[in-house]
């Protein structure tokens with residue numbers, strides 16, 4: 255058993271959208287017979303070499319384990335995504351991150367009907383904060399109340415270090431900040447058959463220093479993140495899809511999707527899509543999310559594909575799977 259890898263590299267990373275007619279496209283091919291790291295060799299026209307070392311630009315590794323072979327991403331390099339097969343639906347999990355064209359969606363909460371799965375803070379979004387012990391007297395810059403540490407409500411903690419504000423401006427109650435953010439950012443709410451969609455025009459930001467603020471705040475040693483956007487949850491199976499912005503020019507949104515018995519929700523640029531992504535890189539009918547005892551996603555034959563982040567490792571198959579890592583594309587299969 256060995257692994258065949260066809261490699262294509264582009265000179266520039268263009269949101270992982272690959273132009274196959276580009277003159278700057280370089281291709282090569284390797285076969286892998288043992289567990290090894292895959293190193294991007296930039297000196298030698300972007301070939302991939304096999305190595306026992308992790309040094310350099312290690313884009314991931316191939317591991318032979320019993321009768322199975324896996325691709326494992328390198329968390330210190332760039333995120334790796336696998337392209338979904340449009341012929342098959344795949345089960346959704348909390349913590350999944352999908353790319354539709356260059357739009358990224360994070361499954362931050364998922365309920366299959368029995369219990370709620372919360373995603374952990376992932377993918378270097380830097381939304382994890384520490385609440386520091388009280389040193390000086392602290393006052394909330396919104397309500398001007400002093401800090402009462404002994405009566406602090408864990409759902410409404412006193413926050414600092416959420417943005418660059420210093421001195422008297424540094425401290426806020428979470429609920430005070432949340433009210434302001436929900437008011438100031440003019441969050442619109444759109445209801446469709448299976449969703450409630452919250453949209454805002456720009457990145458949520460601090461009222462003073464204009465630093466971007468996260469839609470969810472993960473506090474150390476607290477199991478549930480605090481939600482900056484007020485989402486009304488309905489009973490029964492649901493998921494929360496959070497649109498993630500790495501480029502501030504793209505808008506953000508939060509979608510609450512619920513199912514009574516079963517449901518099917520289309521995602522795309524077209525007018526008929528229940529979740530509309532108004533970006534040219536998204537196909538008119540791009541993907542579909544459905545519920546039938548579990549939540550599923552299926553690509554609808556979109557131009558740039560539906561990409562799922564590889565959270566730990568991906569089992570390799572006899573069928574070709576496409577893995578995208580920055581400006582590298584691997585077509586990988588067992589032969």
Ligand SMILES: [Zn+2]
Pocket residue numbers: 394395396397398399426427430
């Ligand atoms: Zn306050």
Ligand SMILES: [Zn+2]
Pocket residue numbers: 417418419460461462463464465
């Ligand atoms: Zn600030």
